[in-house]
Amino acid sequence: MALGDAGGIGLELAARALADASAGAGITVFGDARALALGATQAGVTLDLPFVTPDDLTRPDAGTFVVDLGNSDPADASVGEATGAAGGAALENFRAALLAARAGLADAVAFTPFNKAAMRMAKPDHVDEIGFIDAVLDAPRSGREFNVLDEVWNARATSHIPLRDVADTLSTDRVFDSLALTIEVMEDAGFDRPRIGVAALNPHAGDGRNFGAEDDDIILPAVARAQARQMAVTGPVPSDTVFVRALKGEFDAVLTMFHDQGQIAMKLIGFDRGVTLIAGYGFPIVTPAHGTAYDIAGRGIADTGATLAALALGRKLAARHPPKTIDDAAHAELRTALMTRPDWSAGTTGLTAAAAGG
Numbered sequence: 001m002a003l004g005d006a007g008g009i010g011l012e013l014a015a016r017a018l019a020d021a022s023a024g025a026g027i028t029v030f031g032d033a034r035a036l037a038l039g040a041t042q043a044g045v046t047l048d049l050p051f052v053t054p055d056d057l058t059r060p061d062a063g064t065f066v067v068d069l070g071n072s073d074p075a076d077a078s079v080g081e082a083t084g085a086a087g088g089a090a091l092e093n094f095r096a097a098l099l100a101a102r103a104g105l106a107d108a109v110a111f112t113p114f115n116k117a118a119m120r121m122a123k124p125d126h127v128d129e130i131g132f133i134d135a136v137l138d139a140p141r142s143g144r145e146f147n148v149l150d151e152v153w154n155a156r157a158t159s160h161i162p163l164r165d166v167a168d169t170l171s172t173d174r175v176f177d178s179l180a181l182t183i184e185v186m187e188d189a190g191f192d193r194p195r196i197g198v199a200a201l202n203p204h205a206g207d208g209r210n211f212g213a214e215d216d217d218i219i220l221p222a223v224a225r226a227q228a229r230q231m232a233v234t235g236p237v238p239s240d241t242v243f244v245r246a247l248k249g250e251f252d253a254v255l256t257m258f259h260d261q262g263q264i265a266m267k268l269i270g271f272d273r274g275v276t277l278i279a280g281y282g283f284p285i286v287t288p289a290h291g292t293a294y295d296i297a298g299r300g301i302a303d304t305g306a307t308l309a310a311l312a313l314g315r316k317l318a319a320r321h322p323p324k325t326i327d328d329a330a331h332a333e334l335r336t337a338l339m340t341r342p343d344w345s346a347g348t349t350g351l352t353a354a355a356a357g358g
Helices: 010-019 033-043 084-102 116-122 129-137 163-169 172-188 214-228 242-247 259-270 305-319 328-339
Strands: 028-031 065-068 144-148 153-156 196-199 233-237 253-256 275-279 285-288
Touching: 010 028, 010 033, 010 305, 028 033, 028 084, 033 065, 084 116, 084 129, 084 328, 129 275, 144 172, 144 259, 153 172, 153 259, 172 196, 172 214, 172 253, 172 275, 196 214, 196 242, 214 233, 233 242, 242 253, 242 259, 253 259, 275 305, 285 305
Parallel strands: 028 065, 153 253, 196 233, 196 253
Antiparallel strands: 144 153, 144 275, 275 285
């Protein structure tokens, strides 16, 4: 678990989860021990966790412990505000957790909420977590975000881009690749031939090209290609009814064309239970689907439902695979990374070169 933005509710959520005998079992925590103590005070819980040095870092089979990175002094925290210091510490914590999973020291990665503005204050060359993950892991392909509820999953063909750019970014290949990855991830999660409803881009699925041609020219060919490969895919379905049909049991997931097309529906359905799953990297990465909630930070009233759901999903997905073996070379690189504070201004992300723009 990587501690998230210290200015938001992430420290409180982490402390509450770790204080839970079930949810907090077997977790390696990356972050500043003083920040975690602040979170415990905010949450009104008591934590008594052992600390380890990078040289002693092993798999967490023996219990829960903290790797103290000493990077977020609560005296410097600005609770309720986005700051570059908090964003940089959150990225450093996340980098460490990702490298630990790559080394085989963890089977899943969780993080409490980040704030993208604070992240960019510290390191402006990534617009979201996926670009950062790509660079840290030197990933051969980018992962994708999924929002997960018991009732329905949501995948996206595009994510953190301006709305004005969505239509130009969509392509038949992009929609098809999104469908293929969605099915791959859902089958890995235990779904047998998952059924995907593909949301249209335009009102009434373009209404016979009266309201745009993208649904006929881009989305429909992608759906046809998927169906020809025996994927259980339907669409394009008008976006004002696709989630209604999913909740009635017709679809296991909805592929939306842009961020808020799915996020609004998912958060209405289950804001306090929603999990963001970032998949495609060889291990699950999970976080609550809500943000840093600066407006209530430090008050001890944040709801832990989505955090506990994220930990449960991460464990469930990890349990479907054999425990990872420790990669000695990657473990050595992790030790080096933990002993060296990242210089975000230099355009590097730990051990690998950062790709501008993700």
